[in-house]
Amino acid sequence: MYEGVSFLPLTWPDMLYMAPELFLAAVFLLLVVADLLLPQKVSRLSIGWMTVAGLLGAAGFVVYRLIDLQGSGREVGQVIELLGASYVVDQFANLLKLVFLAGTALVALMALGSVKQDKDITDRAELFYLLLPAAIGAMIMASSGNLVTLYIGLELLSITSYVLVALRRRSSKSAEAAFKYVVIGGISSAFILFGMSYLYGLTGSVDLGDFRTALPEVMTSYPALMYAGFFFLIAGFAIKIAAAPFHAWAPDVYQGAPTPVSAFLAVVSKGAALAAVLRILYNSAFFISGGGGGGVKPVGNDVYLALLVLAAAAMLAGTTAALRQRQMKRLLALSGVANAGYLLVPIGLNFTTVHSSNVSEFIFYLIVYLLMTIGAFAVLTVISQAAGHEELKGFSGLYYRAPWTSAAMVVFILSLAGLPVSGGFFAKLFILMGAASAKAYWLVAIMVISSVISYYFYFAIVRQMFMRSSSEEESEIRVSAPTGIVIWLCAGATVALGLMPGLLMDWIQAIFTIRGDLLIGLG
Amino acid sequence: MLPSYLTMAAILFCIGLYGALVKRNAVVVLLSVELMLNAVNLNLIVFSKYGVAPSLTGQVFSLFTITVAAAEAAVGVAILIALFRAKGTVNVDEYDEMRR
Numbered sequence: 001m002y003e004g005v006s007f008l009p010l011t012w013p014d015m016l017y018m019a020p021e022l023f024l025a026a027v028f029l030l031l032v033v034a035d036l037l038l039p040q041k042v043s044r045l046s047i048g049w050m051t052v053a054g055l056l057g058a059a060g061f062v063v064y065r066l067i068d069l070q071g072s073g074r075e076v077g078q079v080i081e082l083l084g085a086s087y088v089v090d091q092f093a094n095l096l097k098l099v100f101l102a103g104t105a106l107v108a109l110m111a112l113g114s115v116k117q118d119k120d121i122t123d124r125a126e127l128f129y130l131l132l133p134a135a136i137g138a139m140i141m142a143s144s145g146n147l148v149t150l151y152i153g154l155e156l157l158s159i160t161s162y163v164l165v166a167l168r169r170r171s172s173k174s175a176e177a178a179f180k181y182v183v184i185g186g187i188s189s190a191f192i193l194f195g196m197s198y199l200y201g202l203t204g205s206v207d208l209g210d211f212r213t214a215l216p217e218v219m220t221s222y223p224a225l226m227y228a229g230f231f232f233l234i235a236g237f238a239i240k241i242a243a244a245p246f247h248a249w250a251p252d253v254y255q256g257a258p259t260p261v262s263a264f265l266a267v268v269s270k271g272a273a274l275a276a277v278l279r280i281l282y283n284s285a286f287f288i289s290g291g292g293g294g295g296v297k298p299v300g301n302d303v304y305l306a307l308l309v310l311a312a313a314a315m316l317a318g319t320t321a322a323l324r325q326r327q328m329k330r331l332l333a334l335s336g337v338a339n340a341g342y343l344l345v346p347i348g349l350n351f352t353t354v355h356s357s358n359v360s361e362f363i364f365y366l367i368v369y370l371l372m373t374i375g376a377f378a379v380l381t382v383i384s385q386a387a388g389h390e391e392l393k394g395f396s397g398l399y400y401r402a403p404w405t406s407a408a409m410v411v412f413i414l415s416l417a418g419l420p421v422s423g424g425f426f427a428k429l430f431i432l433m434g435a436a437s438a439k440a441y442w443l444v445a446i447m448v449i450s451s452v453i454s455y456y457f458y459f460a461i462v463r464q465m466f467m468r469s470s471s472e473e474e475s476e477i478r479v480s481a482p483t484g485i486v487i488w489l490c491a492g493a494t495v496a497l498g499l500m501p502g503l504l505m506d507w508i509q510a511i512f513t514i515r516g517d518l519l520i521g522l523g
Numbered sequence: 524m525l526p527s528y529l530t531m532a533a534i535l536f537c538i539g540l541y542g543a544l545v546k547r548n549a550v551v552v553l554l555s556v557e558l559m560l561n562a563v564n565l566n567l568i569v570f571s572k573y574g575v576a577p578s579l580t581g582q583v584f585s586l587f588t589i590t591v592a593a594a595e596a597a598v599g600v601a602i603l604i605a606l607f608r609a610k611g612t613v614n615v616d617e618y619d620e621m622r623r
Contacts, residue, residue, distance in 0.1 A: 148584055155591045162598050172609035176618045179606050182599040183552055187543055189595070190559035193588060194536060197566035197581075204576025206584060218575055252621045 014082045017089050020061040020097060021136050027054030028132040035125040044124040048112040051128040055105040055135065059098060066094040070511050079516060085209050086146035091517040095363055095508065096142035096275045099370060103267045104135040106374045106486050111260035113483030114381035118258060120168035127167055127258060134160040134264065138272035142279075145520040147196045147206040150276055154192070154240075157272055158185045161265060165257040177256020184239060184249040191236030198229030199284065208283040209520040219288050219299055230285060230303045234310070240273035243310050243344060244317030247337040251330035259384070262329055263377035266336045267370045274340070278347050278362065281307075282518055289350055300350075307348030308443055314341030315450035322457045326392045328380050331457065332373070335416060338450060339369050345431050345443060351514065355438040359518060360508040361430045367504070368423035368497055372415040375490030378483050379409045386477045395464040402477040406465045408491040415494045417458040418451050423497030430505070528569040535562035549606070549613040553599050560592045 015022060031047055031054075038046075069080075069091060080089040108131055115124050133156055140153030162185065166178035200206050202222055203214035219226060235246065242250040254262040281303065289300025318338030325331040343365055346358040380390065382405060387394030398406040415424030428451065435443045479487070497504060512518075535558060542555030564585040571581025607613055 148587055152587065152591070155595065159591075159595055159598050162595075162602060166602050166605060169605070172606070173620050175602060175606040175609050176620055178602045179549065179599075179618065182595070182602055183543060183556060186553075186556035186595060186599065187540070187559065190536070190539070190556065190563060193560065193563040194566065197563050197570060197584075200567065200581055200584065201570030201574040204570075204574055204578045204580075206580050214576070222575070255621050 010083060017065070017080050017082060018087070020058040020065075020101075021139055023061060024054060024058045024132050024136050024139075027051075027057070028129055028136075031125070031129040031132070035129065044128075045112060045115070047125045048108060048115070048128040051108045051131060052105050052112070054132065055101050055108065058135075059101040059105070062094055062097045062101065065089060066091065066098070066511070069094065079520075081145065081520075083149075084146075085207055085520060086149045087140075087143055088145040088520055089143060091512050092275075092279070092359065093139075093143040095512065096271070096366075097139045099271060099363070099366055100135055100138040100142065100268050103271070103370045103374065104131050104138075104264065106370075106378075106489070107131060107260045107264045107268070109482045109486045110263060110374065110378045110381060111258070113378075113480040113486065114259060114385065117381075117385045118168065120171040120174065121258060122169045123167070127164070127260070130160055130164050130167075131264065134164065135268065138268050141272045141276045144276070144279070145208050147200065147208070147280075150280070151189075151193065151196070154273070154276065155189065157269060158189065158240075161185075161261070161269060164261045164264065165253060167261065168256075168258055171256070173256040174258070175256075177253045180249055180256075181253045184253075188236045188239035188246075191232050191239065193236075195229045195231070195233030195236060198225050198232065202226060202229065207520075208280065211284040212287045212519070215284055215288050223299055226288075226299045227302070230299070231306065233280065234277070234303070234306055237273050237277045238310055241270045241277075241340045241344075242333070242337050243314040243340045244337055245313060247314065247317065247334075247340075250333040250337060251325075251327075254333040254336075255327060255329045255390075259329070259377055259381045259390075262333070263374050266332065266373050266377070270336065270340060270343075271366050271370070274343050274347065274362070274366070277307075277344075278359070279518065281347065282351070282514075283520055286350065304348050304350050307344055308440065311341045311344035311348055312443060312446045314338060314344065315446055316341075319450045319453040319457075323453070325457065328383075328390045328392055328394070331392070332376055332380070335454070335458075336373065338454060339373075339416075341450070342428065342431055342447065343369065345435055345447070349435060349438045349440060349443075352438055355434055356514065357430075357434060357509065359514065360505060360512060361427075361434050363508050363512075364430060364501070364505055365427040368415065368427040368494070371490045371494045371497070372412045372422075372424055375408065375412040375487055375494065376416065378486040378490065379405060379412065382477060382479050382483060382487075392461065392464060395461055396467050398465040398477075401475065402479065405477065405479055405487065408487045409465065410462060411491045411494050413458045413462055415498070417455050421495065421498045423494045423501065425498060426501035426505075427497075430501075525569065525573040528573070529566065532562045532565040532569065535559075535565065547614055547616060549603055549615050549618075552615060553596065553603065556599075557592060557596060560588060564588055 137157030144150035168174035239246040285300035285303040322334035346361040415422035418428040539558030567581040567585040
């Protein structure tokens with residue numbers, strides 16, 4: 001009864017295509033052994049610098065592949081598929097891998113600058129080298145062309161993040177946050193898998209490329225199973241990306257985790273899960289959506305509508321919950337919930353003839369979100385070191401104690417709030433115009449309303465910074481070199497994207513085609 | 524046969540979700556999450572025999588999920604032990620240090 005399944009082993013040329021992941025894995029193993037063998041008196045910060053070097057090396061391989069793919073003058077739809085199309089190397093994957101590697105490298109730098117102040121972390125080397133398997137997991141998710149590969153990447157990322165959250169071993173808050181994250185993460189994995197199992201049952205395949213033909217055939221006969229499959233999948237991923245109403249874990253977990261790990265969860269974990277949603281839905285639900293002939297209501301339309309409702313709920317819930325938040329990490333977590341909503345908008349607005357730049361809007365927003373969020377978390381590590389806590393009042397009088405750092409923080413807040421001369425303004429504008437051209441005016445209204453609400457708590461931070469504090473002594477705050485690099489790289493790039501957004505947007509649109517770089521198996 | 528197996532898996536999934544959300548004992552919470560993952564395995568295996576297009580892939584997929592679930596449980600229990608050492612209790616109601 002089973003048809004023959006041909007197994008395609010990994011060949012040497014295939015290994016070359018997987019060079020970024022394999023290189024990172026090799027660096028990871030090397031660093032684990034190095035941590036064991038190095039004598040106690042050698043500073044573990046050297047392992048941190050090697051982690052950053054490894055991430056940059058892997059990014060080099062990705063850039064090489066990206067240029068190679070662009071320059072080869074390939075036909076539309078000609079992509080690199082490994083292991084029977086379970087692993088695809090296309091420009092969508094390459095762009096996202098660059099984002100994840102850059103994000104992880106910035107997080108590692110931030111950890112280098114702040115790990116010494118955190119007395120709760122007993123094994124500093126682990127904070128650095130455990131970022132590598134998590135980055136590999138995110139890269140596998142961006143590259144997967146098959147539900148099994150996607151699940152493996154997701155779990156590699158999740159399980160490593162559970163350990164990362166628990167790294168402040170002397171703090172009971174860290175263990176509590178990690179336990180909450182394990183339970184919620186396990187539930188979300190179960191939801192995702194339950195949805196995947198229904199999709200597999202309907203199509204008899206786990207390959208994203210097969211869904212395109214198999215799903216429309218069974219849409220009319222098994223609509224209920226298909227709804228169940230997609231909705232379980234969306235609910236599971238909504239927990240992973242912390243979109244309301246599945247976001248309640250995020251503030252607790254971010255608060256208990258070491259600050260660089262919170263930034264990692266906010267940027268790389270969230271981005272990888274969003275990339276997976278984008279890849280799965282545009283390879284499956286896209287082909288059962290649209291006008292629908294013969295009185296059949298296409299299931300895919302409701303799937304996309306569910307994503308938009310989720311996006312709207314996340315934007316409103318994130319911003320309103322942040323209004324009365326005085327703990328900076330929880331505030332940034334809730335701002336991440338609202339940003340997850342913005343990132344879901346281009347995914348939930350289906351491709352139409354008038355609006356087909358969804359993916360470039362998504363990637364642009366993800367890059368801007370990465371810069372401003374990591375920058376804000378980096379400033380927070382500086383403040384919490386000086387103040388000894390992570391409350392909002394730690395920012396009071398920052399302008400008089402560290403004028404340059406507070407200038408950078410103003411840039412990040414302008415970007416988070418979506419005001420001009422920052423990347424955040426154009427990122428939001430592109431998504432807003434996309435939603436308007438797709439005629440989703442109710443969503444445009446919600447995006448504008450939630451932006452306006454968010455000004456209140458973002459500018460509360462600015463007000464604190466320029467308010468002269470009377471209680472504390474006004475000594476100058478020192479910023480360590482790696483943290484300074486992170487803050488100024490992020491601030492510089494945010495301003496640059498605010499001045500010249502067209503450069504990046506045009507570049508993304510030039511190298512990315514929907515047919516060749518997102519859909520699988522059209523070659 | 525298919526509907527009864529699917530109902531069985533759905534019931535297992537719901538029992539697991541109920542346990543994960545309601546139970547007070549942290550070990551039982553982890554067990555309930557495993558129950559949810561096992562409901563998925565049952566689904567995959569049933570579909571690989573009675574599905575719309577039966578194939579071996581479902582059984583292979585379930586092998587992957589079993590392995591990964593074991594890894595996840597190992598990390599989960601390790602974190603629970605660390606938490607138990609810090610707090611001296613497995614009652615999840617008392618894990619509320621960060622609530623405000």
